Amino acid sequence: MDEALLRSLTPSVLSVLVRRGADFAAAEDAVQEALVEALRVWPAGGASPSSRLPADRGDPLRDAKGWLVTVAWRRFLDAARSDAARRRREELLDEEPAPGPASGVDDTLQLYFLCAHPSLTPSSAVALTLRAVGGLTTRQIARAYLVPEATMAQRISRAKRTVSGVRFDRPGDVATVLRVLYLVFNEGYSGDVDLAAEAIRLTRQLAAAVDHPEAAGLLALMLLHHARRAARTASDGSLVPLAEQDRTRWDTRLIAEGVGILQGALARDRLGEFQAQAAIAALHADAPTAEETDWVQIVEWFDELTRLTDSPVVRLNRAVAVGEADGPRAGLAALAGLDAALPRHAAVAAYLHERDGDTATAARLYAEAAHKAGNLAERDHLTRQAARLNDCRCR
Amino acid sequence: MAKYLLLKHYRGAPASVNDVPMEQWTPEEISAHMQYMNDFAAGLEKTGEFVDGQALAPEGAWVRYDGEGRPPVTDGPFAETKDLIAGWMVIDVDSYERAVELAGELSAAPGAGGEPIHEWLEVRPFLTAPPTITE
Numbered sequence: 163m164d165e166a167l168l169r170s171l172t173p174s175v176l177s178v179l180v181r182r183g184a185d186f187a188a189a190e191d192a193v194q195e196a197l198v199e200a201l202r203v204w205p206a207g208g209a210s211p212s213s214r215l216p217a218d219r220g221d222p223l224r225d226a227k228g229w230l231v232t233v234a235w236r237r238f239l240d241a242a243r244s245d246a247a248r249r250r251r252e253e254l255l256d257e258e259p260a261p262g263p264a265s266g267v268d269d270t271l272q273l274y275f276l277c278a279h280p281s282l283t284p285s286s287a288v289a290l291t292l293r294a295v296g297g298l299t300t301r302q303i304a305r306a307y308l309v310p311e312a313t314m315a316q317r318i319s320r321a322k323r324t325v326s327g328v329r330f331d332r333p334g335d336v337a338t339v340l341r342v343l344y345l346v347f348n349e350g351y352s353g354d355v356d357l358a359a360e361a362i363r364l365t366r367q368l369a370a371a372v373d374h375p376e377a378a379g380l381l382a383l384m385l386l387h388h389a390r391r392a393a394r395t396a397s398d399g400s401l402v403p404l405a406e407q408d409r410t411r412w413d414t415r416l417i418a419e420g421v422g423i424l425q426g427a428l429a430r431d432r433l434g435e436f437q438a439q440a441a442i443a444a445l446h447a448d449a450p451t452a453e454e455t456d457w458v459q460i461v462e463w464f465d466e467l468t469r470l471t472d473s474p475v476v477r478l479n480r481a482v483a484v485g486e487a488d489g490p491r492a493g494l495a496a497l498a499g500l501d502a503a504l505p506r507h508a509a510v511a512a513y514l515h516e517r518d519g520d521t522a523t524a525a526r527l528y529a530e531a532a533h534k535a536g537n538l539a540e541r542d543h544l545t546r547q548a549a550r551l552n553d554c555r556c557r
Numbered sequence: 558m559a560k561y562l563l564l565k566h567y568r569g570a571p572a573s574v575n576d577v578p579m580e581q582w583t584p585e586e587i588s589a590h591m592q593y594m595n596d597f598a599a600g601l602e603k604t605g606e607f608v609d610g611q612a613l614a615p616e617g618a619w620v621r622y623d624g625e626g627r628p629p630v631t632d633g634p635f636a637e638t639k640d641l642i643a644g645w646m647v648i649d650v651d652s653y654e655r656a657v658e659l660a661g662e663l664s665a666a667p668g669a670g671g672e673p674i675h676e677w678l679e680v681r682p683f684l685t686a687p688p689t690i691t692e
Contacts, residue, residue, distance in 0.1 A: 283651045284558060284651055285558040285651050286605070288558065289605075307558065307649070308608075309605075310607070310608065310609075312602060312607075313601075313602060313605050313608065314605065316602055316603055317604075317605025318605075320603075320605055345558070347689060347690075348688045348689050349558060349685070349686070358689060383690070387690050388689075401687060442692065443692075479692055482692070535684070536682070536685055537684050537685045537687045538684045539687040540687055541684065
């Protein structure tokens with residue numbers, strides 16, 4: 163049983179405990195302890211220890227789930243017993259269900275809603291989702307987001323308190339869940355936990371639990387971008403822009419899966435922003451070389467995205483696509499109406515001016531863009547662009 | 558989810574409203590100030606926004622490489638250096654607005670006469686990891 167597979171059982175085990183009457187916060191702690199225990203006692207790559215297995219040996223995943231439910235429930239009861247102040251829980255002991263294989267409703271979807279509840283701040287929702295749905299430990303989440311473990315522990319326990327009054331059986335808004343998963347994927351730092359892979363796993367699980375074209379759209383978007391991961395950074399860690407990436411290093415299996423999922427979603431005819439973004443990523447994935455990119459169709463998808471979101475960032479990216487489809491002058495015209503204070507505005511302007519042959523302006527704008535860049539990799543890339551143009555002009 | 562550095566200056570920041578050097582405060586006022594700083598950090602830990610905080614000694618040395626096989630050259634301290642960092646706090650918050658709100662709170666730490674210092678704090682965003690999705 164590998165760790166990811168084990169962790170995939172987290173939401174269903176947790177929902178069993180909540181269904182049995184445990185409150186969410188205590189149940190979540192108990193499940194976390196059971197997961198840690200499982201990782202400790204189960205041999206790596208092996209099944210759960212046979213002495214602890216329920217009689218049914220047929221399905222290792224089901225056995226593992228039964229084991230986790232048993233251990234988590236025991237932990238929950240221990241905690242309830244030792245907590246004399248909470249008499250109410252003691253009453254539960256009288257009606258303790260027989261431990262053993264878990265049955266009953268799987269409320270995985272409800273857990274997603276709870277952990278992405280609108281009353282939570284984005285960072286709290288991300289942390290709670292990774293722990294209660296993803297089964298990651300507080301320490302892993304803290305390391306992934308580069309904050310002390312104590313800080314992350316507080317963030318998670320506050321988040322649990324915030325949602326403690328939320329009814330577990332109310333349907334939530336899938337869109338809020340998708341935004342949280344998008345954040346996990348897109349703003350992932352690099353740590354010992356692969357947050358992008360984790361976001362994909364959680365989105366895959368969600369897309370299987372809910373019939374929603376945007377859930378499929380987000381999953382497709384993630385897969386299509388994840389496919390480029392190996393090509394995105396050079397061996398020295400510097401950023402490789404899309405046009406210069408070695409496309410033979412793109413993961414064709416992920417691309418095929420992403421395109422398939424996207425087509426299924428688009429066929430439902432309920433377009434949303436994640437599907438439109440995925441469509442753009444799919445068009446890039448489709449092009450054997452950067453020169454063969456179907457920019458005309460990409461501009462059309464940006465028009466759809468503008469219609470769906472009316473976001474200035476989308477208009478900015480659209481200007482790049484227009485520049486490729488209709489020439490740099492058209493791109494600059496598309497850029498003209500946009501606020502110069504937008505992030506990456508100077509970078510886009512620099513690129514279009516260079517394509518238009520105005521290297522002096524481009525060099526100046528690249529340097530300005532580097533100064534404004536919000537991340538180190540982008541700043542280094544933009545500085546190199548400015549340096550490259552200045553170097554050409556000196557000769 | 559962005560990290561900010563709240564930077565406190567001994568020198569180099571614009572003058573604060575309650576601009577009295579610490580050595581002219583009463584011991585109780587100094588204690589009250591320290592307590593405020595500690596409480597502020599503890600509060601940030603509770604809200605899950607604290608990353609790090611350190612104070613720096615005011616005096617340091619300048620150091621530079623002096624060529625292959627030679628020990629580094631040290632110099633200073635230079636009393637006339639314009640800018641002097643007193644310490645920092647790193648926070649991890651949901652928005653720039655929240656970072657500004659917290660810096661404002663920190664700047665209200667009590668000084669002489671128990672009144673808020675209103676000192677100027679510098680708020681600097683960390684450069685983040687690059688986003689995965691850019692186009």
